[in-house]
Amino acid sequence: MKILVCITNVPDTTAKISFTDNDTKLNKNGIPYIIGPYDDYALSRGVELKEQSGGTLTVLHVGEADADPQIRKALAIGADDAIRVNADPLDSYYTAAQIAHIAEQNKYDLILMGRESIDYNSGVVHGLVGEMLGIASYSPVMKLDIDGGTATISREIDGGKEILKAPLPLVLGCQEPIAEWKIPNMRGIMTARTKPLTVVEPVSLEEMTTPEKYSLPAPKGTCKMIPANEAETLIRLLQTEAKIL
Amino acid sequence: MSVLIYVELDNGSIKKTSLEAVAYGAKIAEKTGDKVAVLALGKADISELEKAGNYGAGKVLHAADDKLDQENSLAYADVLTQAAHQENSKIIILSKSGLGDAVAARAAAKLKAGIVSGVTGLPEINGSFKVPRGIFTGKAFATTEIKSDIKVLVVKKNAIEMDESSVRTVNADVETFSSVLRDSDFKATIVEVEKAASELSLTEASIIVSGGRGMKGPENWQPLLDLAKALGAATGCSKPVSDLDWRPHHEHIGQTGIKVAPDLYIACGISGAIQHLAGVNGSKCIVVINKDPEAPFFKAADYGIVGDLFEVLPKLTEAVKNLK
Numbered sequence A: 001m002k003i004l005v006c007i008t009n010v011p012d013t014t015a016k017i018s019f020t021d022n023d024t025k026l027n028k029n030g031i032p033y034i035i036g037p038y039d040d041y042a043l044s045r046g047v048e049l050k051e052q053s054g055g056t057l058t059v060l061h062v063g064e065a066d067a068d069p070q071i072r073k074a075l076a077i078g079a080d081d082a083i084r085v086n087a088d089p090l091d092s093y094y095t096a097a098q099i100a101h102i103a104e105q106n107k108y109d110l111i112l113m114g115r116e117s118i119d120y121n122s123g124v125v126h127g128l129v130g131e132m133l134g135i136a137s138y139s140p141v142m143k144l145d146i147d148g149g150t151a152t153i154s155r156e157i158d159g160g161k162e163i164l165k166a167p168l169p170l171v172l173g174c175q176e177p178i179a180e181w182k183i184p185n186m187r188g189i190m191t192a193r194t195k196p197l198t199v200v201e202p203v204s205l206e207e208m209t210t211p212e213k214y215s216l217p218a219p220k221g222t223c224k225m226i227p228a229n230e231a232e233t234l235i236r237l238l239q240t241e242a243k244i245l
Numbered sequence B: 001m002s003v004l005i006y007v008e009l010d011n012g013s014i015k016k017t018s019l020e021a022v023a024y025g026a027k028i029a030e031k032t033g034d035k036v037a038v039l040a041l042g043k044a045d046i047s048e049l050e051k052a053g054n055y056g057a058g059k060v061l062h063a064a065d066d067k068l069d070q071e072n073s074l075a076y077a078d079v080l081t082q083a084a085h086q087e088n089s090k091i092i093i094l095s096k097s098g099l100g101d102a103v104a105a106r107a108a109a110k111l112k113a114g115i116v117s118g119v120t121g122l123p124e125i126n127g128s129f130k131v132p133r134g135i136f137t138g139k140a141f142a143t144t145e146i147k148s149d150i151k152v153l154v155v156k157k158n159a160i161e162m163d164e165s166s167v168r169t170v171n172a173d174v175e176t177f178s179s180v181l182r183d184s185d186f187k188a189t190i191v192e193v194e195k196a197a198s199e200l201s202l203t204e205a206s207i208i209v210s211g212g213r214g215m216k217g218p219e220n221w222q223p224l225l226d227l228a229k230a231l232g233a234a235t236g237c238s239k240p241v242s243d244l245d246w247r248p249h250h251e252h253i254g255q256t257g258i259k260v261a262p263d264l265y266i267a268c269g270i271s272g273a274i275q276h277l278a279g280v281n282g283s284k285c286i287v288v289i290n291k292d293p294e295a296p297f298f299k300a301a302d303y304g305i306v307g308d309l310f311e312v313l314p315k316l317t318e319a320v321k322n323l324k
């Protein structure tokens, strides 16, 4: 089985976000970067499936060279090789088109992604790639097993879950508990250094959307404290002041 | 030309978040001079579909093929694309959800349209088209210009202010929409669907009462459930709580769980870690009950009570009951 795992390179979940250049650029100074947490789940399940079926696993990232440490980490966790499309991916459609272009050349059985990236986008790249390739896409996938050419998928839906069987090839957006995050071991880190990381230039395509200006949420006003023995005051305030009840 | 809104149905009625999307679309149409059309798929109650008119829709296209009764983002995107062609729609709107994102993405790829998901307010339209959206899981916003001819917007809850004045008493015309379904969209077989039947959905709820590790154990949930019941609220929890199996996974709120945006979020015994806040920072009003005055959640809260939740919760429940 040929597996492709698409990873993002994102600020750590606890990083404090700020902007520079008159609020037109993210201030990357001092921000630790990580593989997107959902992409990490996709990667971990991908490595397990590869080990079971004896196939190959390629990681793909659309982004600039500062992502290379995260790509090497994915190689250390168990990917066989990596491709980086050298572009600044600020638009979902553009990113998806780059991924679809790579996938068209290589015919993967399974394309695993995270449920969503945690920087600019939000849960649409898998659907876009699926449609661009003319294959099915599902998200968020919480359990995945492959038997021959068929995937059994357990998926979260509004207020519950759904189990479905679908033929490969597929594009899947993953989330926990699909697998436990894997931590690279020493041997993995050593071999990752020599595994191939191919850098390719993007196919030319116009960005359909561009972020223009960034802003931070208005700071919350101070929290109004209510003494614990006057709980009913809270309910009254919610009714008369906040006008919710 | 029409602004086209895809609405999700629940038991034959349009979901509340989707009605908000209709109102959002109607606001845009006021500016652009377009008509407002709605697309509903699968089994529906016609008198419920007509209610889209209350939120500004002129007509509802209803594709009633029973193959559409079961959630299928592939087929839904196909039908949405067909409706967009018929209506010559340049602006397509969906409400944010797992299904909404999937349908929006696949339709955007078919229509070669720019797509922005997580929209938090109305667009600025004058020559260019710019929308605000949430980024970095709610820690920041971006004003994004959409340059493509066709635009797909996936809109978050509370992206527009909804009050009585946004609701009219006009019914929309419901038309049957005959769609062409493709076999290739029905290759998957659904083996099992598990839905918590009577529960109020977290993404739709206007009030949520949520519990964290401070609840100490699954056997202690009753006071929280009592308050939720008195308020007509849905219940949620923090990640450790679902990891420990104190509560079901689908109640887990936060960056790696569900993102909610109720009018009122009441957090009981939750410390307010940044990953939890990422799931609730769209809430209009946040109440925090925690025995630790230094709990970070208070910084994100509108109202706070420092105290033992096992003493506070029953008092709140009683006060709510006394309201009625």
Ligand SMILES: Cc1cc2nc3c(=O)[nH]c(=O)nc-3n(C[C@H](O)[C@H](O)[C@H](O)COP(=O)(O)OP(=O)(O)OC[C@H]3O[C@@H](n4cnc5c(N)ncnc54)[C@H](O)[C@@H]3O)c2cc1C
Residues within 6 Å of the ligand: A013, A037, B211, B212, B213, B214, B215, B237, B238, B239, B240, B241, B252, B253, B254, B255, B256, B257, B268, B269, B270, B271, B272, B273, B274, B275, B276, B279, B289, B290, B291, B292, B295, B307, B308, B309, B310
């Ligand atoms: C990548 C990543 C993703 C994550 N995603 C999520 C996510 O999606 N959602 C999420 O929730 N977490 C998430 N987490 C975990 C998060 O960092 C916190 O660990 C978690 O939110 C803490 O849960 P808690 O507040 O219930 O527990 P704790 O942090 O243990 O807090 C318990 C609180 O209860 C209070 N308390 C105790 N007893 C009482 C009492 N009797 N009365 C009143 N108050 C009391 C305490 O003062 C304390 O503040 C994630 C972490 C990582 C690393």
Ligand SMILES: Nc1ncnc2c1ncn2[C@@H]1O[C@H](COP(=O)(O)O)[C@@H](O)[C@H]1O
Residues within 6 Å of the ligand: A006, A007, A008, A036, A038, A039, A060, A061, A062, A063, A089, A092, A095, A112, A113, A114, A115, A116, A117, A118, A120, A121, A122, A123, A124, A125, A126
């Ligand atoms: N720049 C990128 N490079 C590789 N994969 C990406 C990129 N952006 C998004 N993805 C994949 O698409 C998933 C969903 O992203 P998004 O639609 O941006 O939330 C992510 O979890 C990744 O697996």
